[in-house]
Amino acid sequence: MLENIRLSFQGIWAHKMRSFLTMLGIIIGIAAIIAIVSTIKGTNDQIKENLIGSGDNIVEVKLFEGEWNYVSGDSMTPENMPMINKTIKEELLSVDEITAVSAYRMGSMYDGIGYQGNMINGATIIGVDEEYFSVMGYRLVSGRLFDSHDRTQFTKAVIIDSNTASSMFGSDSPIGKNIEIRGDVYVIAGVVEETNEYKPKVENINDWYTYYYDDAGSKLFVTDVVWPNLFGFDEPYNVVVKPVNTEAMTNAGKKATEILNAYMPVNEDGSESIYKYKSEDLLEKAKELQDLSESTSKQLIWIASISLLVGGIGVMNIMLVSVTERTREIGLKKALGARKKVILAQFLTEAAVLTSLGGILGVGVGVGLAFLISDIAAVPVAISGSAIAISVAFSMVIGVIFGLIPSVKAANLNPIDALRYE
Numbered sequence: 532m533l534e535n536i537r538l539s540f541q542g543i544w545a546h547k548m549r550s551f552l553t554m555l556g557i558i559i560g561i562a563a564i565i566a567i568v569s570t571i572k573g574t575n576d577q578i579k580e581n582l583i584g585s586g587d588n589i590v591e592v593k594l595f596e597g598e599w600n601y602v603s604g605d606s607m608t609p610e611n612m613p614m615i616n617k618t619i620k621e622e623l624l625s626v627d628e629i630t631a632v633s634a635y636r637m638g639s640m641y642d643g644i645g646y647q648g649n650m651i652n653g654a655t656i657i658g659v660d661e662e663y664f665s666v667m668g669y670r671l672v673s674g675r676l677f678d679s680h681d682r683t684q685f686t687k688a689v690i691i692d693s694n695t696a697s698s699m700f701g702s703d704s705p706i707g708k709n710i711e712i713r714g715d716v717y718v719i720a721g722v723v724e725e726t727n728e729y730k731p732k733v734e735n736i737n738d739w740y741t742y743y744y745d746d747a748g749s750k751l752f753v754t755d756v757v758w759p760n761l762f763g764f765d766e767p768y769n770v771v772v773k774p775v776n777t778e779a780m781t782n783a784g785k786k787a788t789e790i791l792n793a794y795m796p797v798n799e800d801g802s803e804s805i806y807k808y809k810s811e812d813l814l815e816k817a818k819e820l821q822d823l824s825e826s827t828s829k830q831l832i833w834i835a836s837i838s839l840l841v842g843g844i845g846v847m848n849i850m851l852v853s854v855t856e857r858t859r860e861i862g863l864k865k866a867l868g869a870r871k872k873v874i875l876a877q878f879l880t881e882a883a884v885l886t887s888l889g890g891i892l893g894v895g896v897g898v899g900l901a902f903l904i905s906d907i908a909a910v911p912v913a914i915s916g917s918a919i920a921i922s923v924a925f926s927m928v929i930g931v932i933f934g935l936i937p938s939v940k941a942a943n944l945n946p947i948d949a950l951r952y953e
Contacts, residue, residue, distance in 0.1 A: 638656050640656055677754050
């Protein structure tokens with residue numbers, strides 16, 4: 532085998548230009564496939580990273596009215612809705628995939644929030660429990676968090692996020708200052724910001740709507756017991772759970788949903804309520820976006836594979852030429868006792884070496900092309916080691932398949948006729 536490989540390299544080196552042109556179809560095909568696969572993998576990795584983030588993830592379980600997310604104030608507050616109490620939280624925490632639980636209330640205000648005439652155009656007001664900030668990944672920048680006194684005495688304290696602090700107070704400290712929320716005065720107790728510094732990569736407006744739209748605007752936090760005073764009605768809780776790891780997100784969300792829905796009331800006629808808790812499955816959402824990305828890319832791979840077919844035909848053609856050129860050599864080897872399988876192995880090895888070299892060069896060109904596309908089109912790429920190994924192995928298989936007919940022809944030559952060939 533090693534001798535056949537050595538002879539193959541000698542033959543390729545002796546006809547450098549012809550060998551390169553023969554490999555060109557393989558090089559182009561492999562390069563195109565590597566570039567496409569790298570772009571697919573890079574895009575899919577970015578989609579998952581944008582949705583899942585750094586790995587310290589949470590699963591939100593929200594109340595739905597039929598197929599739509601329940602919105603505060605759009606209709607009468609559902610009757611007999613369960614409040615998320617200590618008992619329900621402990622049941623949620625008993626799930627193996629869940630390490631922490633928080634319940635919160637959330638509503639939007641579009642006016643009526645300001646400080647000394649500096650008004651906020653739209654804000655999200657969140658009524659939080661004791662665990663909310665730790666579960667959601669917020670850290671205290673200045674001031675303090677809510678304590679038991681705030682809850683038992685229904686104090687009008689508010690915590691704002693760092694964006695709100697910057698927009699309303701600039702470089703001044705907001706701690707202790709009074710802000711007006713719908714005619715009531717609230718004292719700013721603290722400023723918080725998210726500890727997770729990861730930010731999704733945004734390439735266009737669609738990415739912004741996908742990853743940032745829900746988080747846009749100011750956020751103000753009050754205790755969950757004070758929250759109803761701002762909106763004039765009581766409100767069912769949403770729940771957020773922290774899974775043990777990223778892979779457990781789906782199961783954690785499903786099990787939390789099952790537990791919460793078990794407490795939901797039924798209608799008087801015994802039918803199920805239209806109000807149900809549903810979890811946001813970010814892994815499934817990432818998969819849907821990845822499938823959408825891959826559907827088009829798979830078609831491009833099939834198109835690129837056509838060049839491999841053309842390259843294989845080119846290999847077959849040049850190997851037939853090689854057999855014709857070396858007819859006397861084949862006849863001499865047979866006259867000296869070489870068997871058919873020896874001649875067959877020699878030409879198959881040469882074809883496999885030729886296409887393997889084309890595959891290796893194609894991988895190099897493909898990697899370079901992938902990074903070039905990334906720089907020009909701002910498309911993320913991720914080089915796949917398995918794709919490289921498969922591509923090189925596939926190119927070798929092409930050499931064996933398309934080199935089979937010339938090799939069989941060489942092995943079946945009559946030694947007398949071959950020696951007499953001019």
